[in-house]
Amino acid sequence: MKSVLISIQPKWCELIASGKKTIEVRKTRPKIDGAFKCYIYCTKENIDIQHKKIWWHKDSTGYAHIMNGKAIGEFVCDYTTYMQNPFTGEIYPDILIASFLTQKEADTYANGRTLYGWHISDLKIYDKPKELSEFALCKPKYQLIDKNDYISRYREVTHLRKAPQSWQYIESEENQ
DSSP states (O other), rough: OOOOEEEHHHHHHHHHHTTTTOOEEEOOOOSSSSSSSEEEEETTTTTOOTOOSSSSSEESSSSSOOOOTEEEEEEEEEEEEEEEEEEOOBHHHHHHHHHTHHHHHHHHHTTTSSOEEEEEEEEEEEEEEEOOGEEEEEEEEEEEETGGGEEEEEEEEOOOSSSSSEEEBBOOOGGG
């Protein structure tokens, strides 16, 4: 299954983890036919213990983990959909409800662009969050072989050091 790592702000991560938010809103979508796996990266922005902008999650043993700056779970995006009516440009009300956005927030975020709703299914929140270094990008590399001038293809694996601005393709754990 193809996979992406998606960066999501802590307030939205909490709504997704609780099962309330079932649509994630983006200005783009992957070029993948069919379902794909999304690993959820909880962003680090505005970490402030006094003002409680750190998101804590207790695992099954009761130990609390800081979720900011880590992959907190995964879901299967079984489909993406256009959020706007193609004739009126208005955002469908049921998608607004599922995404926990107001019409004004969606309009501001869209800034005249098309918005896509990524449907969240088969959600799994990790007991212990994962570090970015546990995920990898795989890029094809080619090597010229002198004998008969064949080109062989192999994969270069690079572990992530920086979270994506919005989302990026990654190598799925099953394929590593």
